[in-house]
Amino acid sequence: MAAPLLVLVYVVIGCGAAIAVWVERLPLGQSKGGAAAALMLVFWPFFLPGLLTPEPGGRPKNQRRADGIEALGKEVQSAWTQAGVAGEREQALLAGFVEQLVGEEDRLAELEASLSAAPERVRPRLLALKEEGEAELAAGRLALEELGAQLLLWRFAGKKDGAERITVDELVARIEALASLEATTGR
Amino acid sequence: MSSTPLPTAAPRLLIEPASPFAEAELELPRLESLLPPERPSLLGDLYGAPGTLAGRLLDREARAEVVRISILAIVIGTALFAVLATSHLGAWGSARAALLLAANTFLGLMGALGPIYATGLLVAARLPLSRWVGVLLSGAASSALLLGALAPIAHLAFRIDPLWAGPLSLAGAFLVAGLSGGVRLYRVLHALAAAVRGEALRDGELFRLKIQARMALVFTALTGALGLWAFDPFLGG
Amino acid sequence: MSTSTLTSWLAAIDRPARQTLALAQAPFRSTVGLALAGSGLLVASSLIAEVLVSAPGGALQVPKAQLLLPIFESLALVGPSAVIGAAQVGLRSTTRTWLAAFAVGLLIAGVVTTATLPLMGYLVLVSRAQPYFTPALLLPVLGLAGLASTVGRVLEAIEDPPAGRRASVVFQLALALVFGLRAAVHLGIY
Structure with a gap:
């Protein structure tokens, strides 16, 4: 044998x-x-x-960039869960918004890469596009951060209605507006 | 095995169905605040949410610890099951069964590891062998723990009817533990892929991941069953 | 074997199309080296499996390698016409790309068969019945599957969608057909 x-x-x-x-x-x-x-x-x-066996290395650079927004989105999502008021519509809205922002970030990275190789006459147009995208991204990030902060406040204040509810609703409406704006202007 | 993303905690306030004659709970602390704090424990990760386990599997030292604890869990789970299910064979038969079942499990896993890795290559979904060891062993450990939990049922079944109910409960326990291990394997693989990738998997990738999980289950079941056939741990020496 | 060799092998396994294109640019000897390494793994693991499984009385029989040769025969028969035919129908794979794809395919085939070797050992340990055919015959078939699927993946990745898909299917079918015919001859069925 x-x-x-x-x-x-x-x-x-x-x-x-x-x-x-x-x-x-x-x-x-x-x-x-x-x-x-x-x-x-x-x-x-x-x-x-x-x-x-050698351990697989870290992830490439441009992925780490997208992580920032994704982590922020996750934070807000969990804050929402803990505050205990998120409906399915809001959850979907937030997830979609984060996805949009990540996509925007990817587009910006591509734009940056192509900027250095672009011929002189299209460069101003590309730069304008880049600034526009960065502004959109910053607005989105700000809205997310505000929403996260408001939810945290709300959770610790312990009230489920009144002034805080209105602020959160306002923020949700703002994110919705930003999302639809991005969806229409998004290339 | 559904294709939906891993479940997140549902946003919901906890409300206790208290007696209508009890006083209102307004002054009492909220039920949520009484929940025990989440304490990270490796043994808990073996059958808890797969995300934390995936995090451990990505780190070299933490993975070695996962493998070590999994080995321990497999030894304990299978031995407990074998001892309780073969108590009608006497002390010697029980000890033999415990030893053979644990050894058979490890041998089967060792035999299945290579083909499982090879399947990954064939379906374009290679997972480094060192991580496969962690995934497979932690899945087997959760199965073994479940097997240990099912041991009292098998024990009782053998007491009641050693001819029919006993063997059937034996086969049933293996089936349940194996299937739960397969589901567990898929969820850990999914969490691992999501953690490495940092973004949602595409449909094709998810499909290949499912094939991978199923083939892993098939290979482990095959080697495990062949081993049971060869070693006959439950028949007594 | 150095760590960098291992890392480049793993890179070829994870992203065969990328590595194929890189190999096609690199000196030809790296393609040859990879093909030799893959073939070596494939042949060695298949022969070891045969020795292991077909050794009932302790005396090691000389392995017959009945299905090992057909892999290389089918590659030698289908490969050249694939290169010429692809150029004829206007695919962008060059001869060097094809050769590099074969090399990566052979490497994956070799690793697949090597990874399956422990199962053969396990079967030797636990087998309690005489199967109709020796399980060692499974290894070359798996190797062929690894080779065919890898070359197919590379074609689908570097060619335009409909043409790449078609070329991949035609290549895989041709490889399997020739392998089947040669295997039948070697096994004495035909």
Whole structure:
């Protein structure tokens, strides 16, 4: 049978890996020293890939930019959830708005990339487009931040109606207006 | 396995259906404020929301810890199940069953790991092997914990009727635990992809991810079943 | 094997079309090297699987490699006409692009078969019945699937949608057909 041969190969590799872990004092999770070596000896197929293969690198730059807005959107969404008043319509509105802003940001990044290579006569037009986009983005970000702050206030004030409700409703209306504006001007 | 995004907490005020004769709760603190604070615990992550587990799997050291705790959970869950389900075989039979079931689970996972990785290559959805280990083991650990939780049912079934109810409950427990592990696998893979990508997956990508999760379940079920057939942990020596 | 080699292999596995185009620009020896590495993995893992699975009495039989040869035969038969035919119908893949795609495909095929090797070991450990065919025959088939799917993916990525899709399907069908015919001959069915 080939089975004993396989077991032998398994044990030999396990011993090698365990000795390496022991000599190098490598920790496996919270196990160290002898415990780590013993773990490696028995379960090396589960631990060896993590030690041998290079860890995938970080994400590219322009993705990290979009993250800022997405993180902000998530914050506002969770603030809304915790305040306990968001209906489905508002949730969808907010999600759509954040998506729009992220798309806008991507477009701006493309615009910036093409700006340096653009011929001289189209450059003023591109610059104007870029400024317009940046202003839109800033307005959107501001509205989101205000909404987040208002929701936080509301949650701690503990009142579910009255003046705060009106402010939040106003902010929602503003975001809706911005969203529809973006949808119409959005290229 | 639905294609909807991962569920978020529903915005809702907690209202207790108190006795109509109790005093109004106006002065009492709100029910939300009494909820226990969320304490991060690895064991809880094994069957809790998949997002935090995905975060752990992306980090090298945290992943090693996930693998370590998962191994522990698999040993405990399977051994508990084997001991309780084979209590009619006596101490020696139970110990043998516990040892064989745990060993079989690990061997099956080791045998399935390579083909699962290869499936990822074939469907253009490679996940680094080191992360696959974490995903697969944590899924198996949640299954094993569920298996351990189902152990009393199997135990009772064997007491009542060792010829029919016992074996059926055994097969049923494996089926339930396996399917729940498969769903769990898909959700962790999804959360992992979302965390790495930082944006929603496209339809094609989601489709390939589902194939991946299903194939992982199929391979693990195949190797696990072959192992059960070979080792016969539940028949006694 | 250095870490950078491994990283470039993983990059080829993750984004085969990108790596194919890069290989087509790079010196030709890197394409040859990648193809040799992939073929080496494919051949070695298939042979090891046969040795493992078909060793009942402890005596290691000489592997027959009945399905290993057909992979390379089908590539040798379909490849040249694919290169010429693609140029005829106006696809933008050049000869170098095709060769690079084959190299990346062979690499993925090799990694797929190597990754399946532990399963063969597991089957040896737990098998309790004699199957109708040795499971080691599965490995070359998986290798062919890896090769065909990779070249198809590359074609679909770098050609325009309808033409790329069509070319990919035609190439994969031709590869599978030739493989099937040659395999039938090698297995003595035909």
